[in-house]
Amino acid sequence: MLFKLAWRNVWRNKRRSLIVIGSVIVGMIAVILSDGLSNGMLRQMLDNQISSNILHIQIHKKGFNDNKIIKNYIEDSDRVEAAVNNTRGIKAYTKRVITFGLLSSANSSAGVFIYGIQPETEKEVSVINSYIKEGNFLGTGKRDIAIGQKLAEKLDVGLGDKVVAMANTPSGSIGSDMFRVAGIFQTASSDYDKVIIYVPIETAQSMLELNDKSNEFAMMLNDYKNVASVKEELSAKLGSEYEVLSYQDLLPMLIFQMDLYRESMWILNLIIGLALIFGIINTMLMSVFERIQEIGVLMAAGMKSYQIYFMFIFEALIIGIIGTLLGIAAGLLVHLPLSFTGIDFSLFSEALESFGVGAVIYPVLSIENLISVLIIIPMIAVAGALYPAYKAVKLEPVYAINYV
Amino acid sequence: MEILRAENLVKIYQDNGVPVHAVRGINLSIKKGDYIVIAGPSGSGKTTLLNLLGALDRPTNGKVYFQNEDITTKSKSELSKFRLNNLGFIFQAYNLIPVLTALENIEFSMMLKGIPEKEREEKALALMEELGIKELAHKRPNEMSGGQQQRVAVVRAIVNNPAIVLADEPTANLDSKTAQHLLELMQRMNKEKNITFVFSSHDKQVIEQAERLLILKDGMIVNEE
Numbered sequence: 001m002l003f004k005l006a007w008r009n010v011w012r013n014k015r016r017s018l019i020v021i022g023s024v025i026v027g028m029i030a031v032i033l034s035d036g037l038s039n040g041m042l043r044q045m046l047d048n049q050i051s052s053n054i055l056h057i058q059i060h061k062k063g064f065n066d067n068k069i070i071k072n073y074i075e076d077s078d079r080v081e082a083a084v085n086n087t088r089g090i091k092a093y094t095k096r097v098i099t100f101g102l103l104s105s106a107n108s109s110a111g112v113f114i115y116g117i118q119p120e121t122e123k124e125v126s127v128i129n130s131y132i133k134e135g136n137f138l139g140t141g142k143r144d145i146a147i148g149q150k151l152a153e154k155l156d157v158g159l160g161d162k163v164v165a166m167a168n169t170p171s172g173s174i175g176s177d178m179f180r181v182a183g184i185f186q187t188a189s190s191d192y193d194k195v196i197i198y199v200p201i202e203t204a205q206s207m208l209e210l211n212d213k214s215n216e217f218a219m220m221l222n223d224y225k226n227v228a229s230v231k232e233e234l235s236a237k238l239g240s241e242y243e244v245l246s247y248q249d250l251l252p253m254l255i256f257q258m259d260l261y262r263e264s265m266w267i268l269n270l271i272i273g274l275a276l277i278f279g280i281i282n283t284m285l286m287s288v289f290e291r292i293q294e295i296g297v298l299m300a301a302g303m304k305s306y307q308i309y310f311m312f313i314f315e316a317l318i319i320g321i322i323g324t325l326l327g328i329a330a331g332l333l334v335h336l337p338l339s340f341t342g343i344d345f346s347l348f349s350e351a352l353e354s355f356g357v358g359a360v361i362y363p364v365l366s367i368e369n370l371i372s373v374l375i376i377i378p379m380i381a382v383a384g385a386l387y388p389a390y391k392a393v394k395l396e397p398v399y400a401i402n403y404v
Numbered sequence: 405m406e407i408l409r410a411e412n413l414v415k416i417y418q419d420n421g422v423p424v425h426a427v428r429g430i431n432l433s434i435k436k437g438d439y440i441v442i443a444g445p446s447g448s449g450k451t452t453l454l455n456l457l458g459a460l461d462r463p464t465n466g467k468v469y470f471q472n473e474d475i476t477t478k479s480k481s482e483l484s485k486f487r488l489n490n491l492g493f494i495f496q497a498y499n500l501i502p503v504l505t506a507l508e509n510i511e512f513s514m515m516l517k518g519i520p521e522k523e524r525e526e527k528a529l530a531l532m533e534e535l536g537i538k539e540l541a542h543k544r545p546n547e548m549s550g551g552q553q554q555r556v557a558v559v560r561a562i563v564n565n566p567a568i569v570l571a572d573e574p575t576a577n578l579d580s581k582t583a584q585h586l587l588e589l590m591q592r593m594n595k596e597k598n599i600t601f602v603f604s605s606h607d608k609q610v611i612e613q614a615e616r617l618l619i620l621k622d623g624m625i626v627n628e629e
Contacts, residue, residue, distance in 0.1 A: 302488020
């Protein structure tokens with residue numbers, strides 16, 4: 001009966017209750033959209049980095065990740081390859097030669113990371129070939145090179161133009177080679193497009209006097225959730241001479257940002273909740289003051305203070321729960337189509353590209369956030385009723401009954 | 405058998421800092437089955453006295469004993485329980501809970517006592533039928549006339565078998581015919597069920613039916629018939 005009484009009291013002033021519920025709904029839509037966008041942006045940053053270059057796990061000679069010099073190459077490639085082949089859960093892998101060097105055209109030059117790759121296996125693990133805007137990704141030509149759009153603009157080169165790459169060899173001499181631009185790519189990250197170039201691994205090994213050596217084994221797993229276990233298994237097999245790094249190890253700042261966001265999500269929800277609380281306090285106070293005589297009658301009938309208190313708490317809880325559920329439904333109605341079509345931020349695309357996001361953001365909703373608003377907002381509604389309910393139970397029956 | 409006793413009851417209000425002596429040293433004994441009317445002009449202290457007897461207000465001085473137990477020293481929570489178990493109230497403005505139907509209003513105090521839903525519904529409907537208002541069971545207060553609401557209020561007051569029903573000007577908002585019906589109903593309950601009624605009223609109809617009449621003036625009982 002107490003709940004029935006509370007339910008009916010909520011609807012005795014429909015307009016007022018609907019206004020409060022409406023404000024909760026608007027708050028929920030704001031939470032869901034902002035969460036979806038932030039989450040989507042971070043997820044895209046991570047996905048883009050993983051799928052275009054980082055992949056799930058990388059193996060190097062110990063120390064290479066901190067000091068990417070050509071001297072830090074993998075001496076026993078066969079042993080690493082055997083370990084990779086004998087580990088379950090790895091979908092595909094590729095070998096890479098990576099070093100820092102200089103790329104020059106007739107007009108200009110730029111510092112670059114030279115990636116010597118196996119074009120066929122690279123296509124199996126990364127999506128870099130899908131970012132090709134002009135020409136083709138590396139084919140069979142030994143002097144083919146694929147460079148980013150921004151770098152092409154900087155060097156003022158186009159398809160078929162010659163460029164010269166130079167880099168230190170392990171012996172300290174300078175290795176160089178001439179390439180022809182076979183493909184120009186444009187990823188979601190302008191920084192990436194400025195500094196990464198791709199050449200065939202054999203040409204890179206020859207230029208850098210590496211014979212058949214490489215710096216990196218990079219791989220994708222069947223399921224990214226198994227990263228920790230696969231990493232552990234490979235580390236155990238390869239020993240301390242090698243570093244086996246997951247994408248979390250390779251992208252610490254991004255992972256930190258995502259963790260930080262997850263933590264701050266509760267605070268964001270709390271802030272939105274606090275904005276709602278005043279509306280709820282106001283509504284509940286009005287509700288108490290309008291029903292002073294009725295409260296007196298309830299007291300005279302023998303209703304205990306805590307029962308009156310909980311009647312008001314239930315009323316706020318009903319408003320909070322209805323508002324939250326409808327808000328989530330409305331938020332999902334807005335969110336779902338956008339999660340497929342994405343939101344075009346072309347106006348801010350330069351800024352977004354520098355973050356490696358891309359111009360179109362696909363909102364991603366986190367279940368954790370939905371759960372947090374499901375808990376926080378009704379709790380906020382209850383918090384908003386604490387003071388009005390206290391006012392109600394502090395009334396003296398004789399004063400309340402005779403209140404006009 | 406005495407069920408309620410007031411001893412030297414005093415109530416002084418502060419009205420903008422000015423003390424108002426609403427009740428001045430009243431002594432009163434109420435017995436089981438009494439049908440008492442407290443009458444007097446406006447401002448004589450009728451309602452204040454009724455509030456003190458009904459534990460809705462605390463006296464400035466004096467004691468109220470219910471079955472020889474002092475109720476003036478009880479806590480707010482104890483008084484709620486005391487009212488629930490021993491008293492029924494009828495108000496001038498009916499004061500039904502507007503969001504509940506007549507049946508639910510009647511069931512309400514039984515619900516507070518923890519009586520199971522089926523039992524309380526059966527009891528409420530039986531009493532409504534006995535008093536001829538069963539057809540009002542599913543109506544809300546705003547769908548009923550004043551007389552109908554007050555009948556529901558009477559059933560609400562007696563459904564828990566209280567020791568005393570305190571009725572503050574119960575006929576004040578009713579026409580004389582409706583008031584007469586209501587008074588007959590309460591008299592019937594008094595005779596048939598031996599329910600004790602204490603009225604505060606200056607309505608002639610109510611006063612005429614009193615078995616025991618207390619006349620109040622300036623907060624004191626000046627006559628008893």
